[in-house]
Amino acid sequence: EDQVTQSPEALRLQEGESSSLNCSYTVSGLRGLFWYRQDPGKGPEFLFTLYSAGEEKEKERLKATLTKKESFLHITAPKPEDSATYLCAVNQAGTALIFGKGTTLSVSS
C-alpha cells in the first residue's frame, strides 16, 4: 500500500484557471511534508516544507497547506511556465523521503 498518494495524476488547466493538487499520506509520526517541482529530465526542485496541521506556506502563485491526513498545493492564476510534475514527499523516521507518484500539470495559454 502506498504511503503517499497524489491526485489527480494529470491536470490540464487554462492560463489563469486556479486549482488544487492533493497529497494524502498514511504514515504515522509525520516529521515533515515536502513539495517539489520536477521538470522533465531534471532533478526535483524544493518548494515547501510543512511540519504541523494548519500550517501554510506561499511562494508566488503557489500555496501549500497541511492537515492531519493530507496536504494541498493550491495554484492561483497559473501560467504556462508552471507546467511541471509536482511531487509530494513525507519524512517519517530518519531523514529519508517517501515520494508520491506526482501530479503532472499542464497549463495552456
Next chain:
Amino acid sequence: EPEVTQTPSHQVTQMGQEVILRCVPISNHLYFYWYRQILGQKVEFLVSFYNNEISEKSEIFDDQFSVERPDGSNFTLKIRSTKLEDSAMYFCASTGDAEAFFGQGTRLTVV
C-alpha cells in the same frame, strides 16, 4: 546559489560492468543521499550517509551498491555488475536543516 552537482549527466554501460556515479553536495550540508527514478515511476530512496557512514538504506540498496565519500567534497555511488533493471535516473541530494536539495541527476542506461 549553492547547488548539488552530479557527473556524468548520462552514462551508458554494458550489462555486468561496474559504474561510479559522482556527486558534489552543497558544502555545508551534513546528510547526503542517493535516490533513483525509473522512467515513469516515482522517486525512490536508496541510501543516506552521515558522518562518514551509512545512516539508512532501503531494500533496493543491496550488496550490488556501495557509497563512499573519498574526500571532503565528493560523494559517490558504485553499482557493481549492472543489470538491465538498473537503468534509471540517479539523483544525489544533500540536507542542511530539513529540506533536501537535489542534483540534476545521472541518466544510467544499461545495455
